[in-house]
Amino acid sequence: xxxxxxFSAIALLGIAFIVPLLMIVxxxxxxxxxxxxxxxxxxxxxxxxxxxxDQKFSVKFYLVAILFxxxxxxxxxxxxxxxxxxxxxxxxxxxxxxxxxxLLAGLIYILKxxxxxxx
Amino acid sequence: MTDLLLLLPVLIITSGAILLMxxxxxxxxxxxxxxxxxxxxxxxxFCMQLFGLGQGDARIFSGVFNEMLVGNSFTAVAGLIITAxxxxxxxxxxxxxxxxxFITSEYYALTAFAASGMMLLTMAQELITAFISLExxxxxxxxxxxxxxxxxxxxxAVLKYLMLGAFAGGFFAMGSALMYGGTGSTKFAExxxxxxxxxxxxxxxxxxxxxxxLVALLFKIAAFPFHAWVVDxxxxxxxxxxxxxxxxxxxxxxAVFANFLILDGGLQASWVEYLFYIAVFTMFGGNLIxxxxxxxxRMLAASGIVHSGYLLIALVAFTSRDFTANVIVFYLAAYAxxxxxxxxxxxxxxxxxxxxxxxxxxxxxxxxxxxSAAAISIFLLSMAGIPPTVGFMGKFYIIxxxxxxxxxxxxxxxxxxxxxxxxxxxxxxxxxxFHEARDDFAVAKSPLAQATTFFLVFCVFALSLLPVSV
Numbered sequence: 001x002x003x004x005x006x007f008s009a010i011a012l013l014g015i016a017f018i019v020p021l022l023m024i025v026x027x028x029x030x031x032x033x034x035x036x037x038x039x040x041x042x043x044x045x046x047x048x049x050x051x052x053x054d055q056k057f058s059v060k061f062y063l064v065a066i067l068f069x070x071x072x073x074x075x076x077x078x079x080x081x082x083x084x085x086x087x088x089x090x091x092x093x094x095x096x097x098x099x100x101x102x103l104l105a106g107l108i109y110i111l112k113x114x115x116x117x118x119x
Numbered sequence: 120m121t122d123l124l125l126l127l128p129v130l131i132i133t134s135g136a137i138l139l140m141x142x143x144x145x146x147x148x149x150x151x152x153x154x155x156x157x158x159x160x161x162x163x164x165f166c167m168q169l170f171g172l173g174q175g176d177a178r179i180f181s182g183v184f185n186e187m188l189v190g191n192s193f194t195a196v197a198g199l200i201i202t203a204x205x206x207x208x209x210x211x212x213x214x215x216x217x218x219x220x221f222i223t224s225e226y227y228a229l230t231a232f233a234a235s236g237m238m239l240l241t242m243a244q245e246l247i248t249a250f251i252s253l254e255x256x257x258x259x260x261x262x263x264x265x266x267x268x269x270x271x272x273x274x275x276a277v278l279k280y281l282m283l284g285a286f287a288g289g290f291f292a293m294g295s296a297l298m299y300g301g302t303g304s305t306k307f308a309e310x311x312x313x314x315x316x317x318x319x320x321x322x323x324x325x326x327x328x329x330x331x332x333l334v335a336l337l338f339k340i341a342a343f344p345f346h347a348w349v350v351d352x353x354x355x356x357x358x359x360x361x362x363x364x365x366x367x368x369x370x371x372x373x374a375v376f377a378n379f380l381i382l383d384g385g386l387q388a389s390w391v392e393y394l395f396y397i398a399v400f401t402m403f404g405g406n407l408i409x410x411x412x413x414x415x416x417r418m419l420a421a422s423g424i425v426h427s428g429y430l431l432i433a434l435v436a437f438t439s440r441d442f443t444a445n446v447i448v449f450y451l452a453a454y455a456x457x458x459x460x461x462x463x464x465x466x467x468x469x470x471x472x473x474x475x476x477x478x479x480x481x482x483x484x485x486x487x488x489x490x491s492a493a494a495i496s497i498f499l500l501s502m503a504g505i506p507p508t509v510g511f512m513g514k515f516y517i518i519x520x521x522x523x524x525x526x527x528x529x530x531x532x533x534x535x536x537x538x539x540x541x542x543x544x545x546x547x548x549x550x551x552x553f554h555e556a557r558d559d560f561a562v563a564k565s566p567l568a569q570a571t572t573f574f575l576v577f578c579v580f581a582l583s584l585l586p587v588s589v
Binding site: 002004005008091102105106108109111112113 | 137140141143144145183320323326327
């Protein structure tokens with residue numbers, strides 16, 4: 001056992017005790033302010049969360065958010081690619097075309113499925 | 120040219136999956152067309168994969184991929200098992216979804232996506248590639264598990280699996296980062312080289328990173344401390360999906376586990392002590408869980424834990440790189456054949472909405488459907504390891520390998536465990552043969568699952584004749 005291992009084990013134990021301790025202490029010492037608005041569950045804009053946890057509700061917002069994420073990441077990938085395009089040459093270009101075609105297939109799929117129609 | 124041939128199966132399955140996905144976008148395409156399309160793709164991939172057999176290590180397109188992927192006989196056989204499992208899953212799904220109507224055509228695209236991730240995983244020689252292919256595989260499998268959206272059990276299963284699987288994925292990513300910090304490389308070979316040069320405990324970051332990756336891999340193969348999810352998840356998933364998970368997923372993860380450990384003695388030697396106990400606890404813990412189960416699916420899930428234990432023995436008892444790899448892949452094939460056959464049989468026997476699922480539901484099956492009962496018995500005997508089945512040969516090689524490596528205690532414990540496992544395998548045979556039938560065991564009109572079952576019975580005997588080179 002090296003010193004570093006002992007140190008990291010102590011650090012781990014320390015975290016394991018300190019974090020729960022802090023949570024308990026804030027619960028005991030902290031001020032308690034009630035109120036309807038505070039006690040209501042916040043569910044990303046959906047008001048009045050009622051019923052069981054497995055009930056169905058509209059997924060439109062989530063779908064749009066996820067789709068935005070996918071195509072946003074596509075754009076993010078293109079910046080470093082554009083900077084390095086000269087060094088990558090034709091190989092990099094073809095790689096990017098393949099990547100874009102894969103995403104295009106995904107776009108065709110979601111268009112056909114009507115995900116972008118806001119009903 | 121060889122590079123292309125080795126990579127071609129993955130390319131076929133991946134592009135096939137994308138085609139199936141586009142096909143599923145058109146509403147007038149029937150599920151059956153997607154099903155047959157998927158079968159053709161898997162069969163084609165299987166045939167292409169045959170070219171990879173009998174080759175040494177070939178770094179696929181080493182210039183382009185920076186030696187991330189390696190193709191050899193080991194990965195080729197693992198690929199064959201995965202594509203074959205995909206093919207048989209499609210066959211049994213065709214029958215299963217005649218009676219359980221919650222299919223969408225995306226089902227087959229997702230199966231193909233999962234298979235492509237698994238095949239990449241078997242070839243991965245580098246932590247980030249392994250992580251990405253692990254996630255491609257897992258994400259598709261999560262959706263497959265939760266395919267039956269209106270079923271509360273399937274929802275429970277997918278929630279449990281997603282939560283725990285996401286944690287395992289996180290552990291793997293964290294472990295990769297730490298290992299890179301400790302060794303300066305993410306390639307398996309270079310990590311192993313660093314360890315054999317400097318020792319495992321030279322860097323504490325490396326120890327923690329290796330521990331994290333071990334946790335993630337043990338979770339995915341459902342080994343002892345991380346086995347609790349497997350029973351509920353297998354129980355909630357649809358029958359063919361469970362079969363696919365039990366066989367193909369386990370093959371892929373064990374392949375990367377073996378690649379990671381065995382590539383060079385360095386890593387394996389530092390973990391062997393812990394893996395010894397994990398293997399023992401996995402075998403006996405799995406047996407204890409399996410004995411208490413009343414549902415066939417849950418029993419098979421628990422017996423999957425036990426089989427993971429046997430495979431871990433092969434990882435502990437490392438003799439020579441080739442022989443141990445052969446033993447692992449042979450056992451994976453043996454387990455896949457019997458388990459796939461079992462789930463194919465259950466796909467058509469379980470009936471509408473999986474109504475026949477417990478031991479009692481199969482009372483007197485032999486009186487009504489003697490051939491199906493005989494097939495199930497053969498699969499069970501193969502899993503238990505009775506000669507002349509392939510399961511016996513698989514266990515035989517595992518034990519020979521263990522004794523060659525000097526792990527005699529482990530070999531003895533494996534035999535004890537397989538004797539204990541007779542309890543729940545023979546229990547089903549007794550239920551099928553020594554009780555009067557109360558059910559008429561009506562099955563769906565599609566003969567494909569039956570065909571799969573009887574073909575796999577043939578495989579149980581045919582594969583046992585395959586020699587494993589020492």
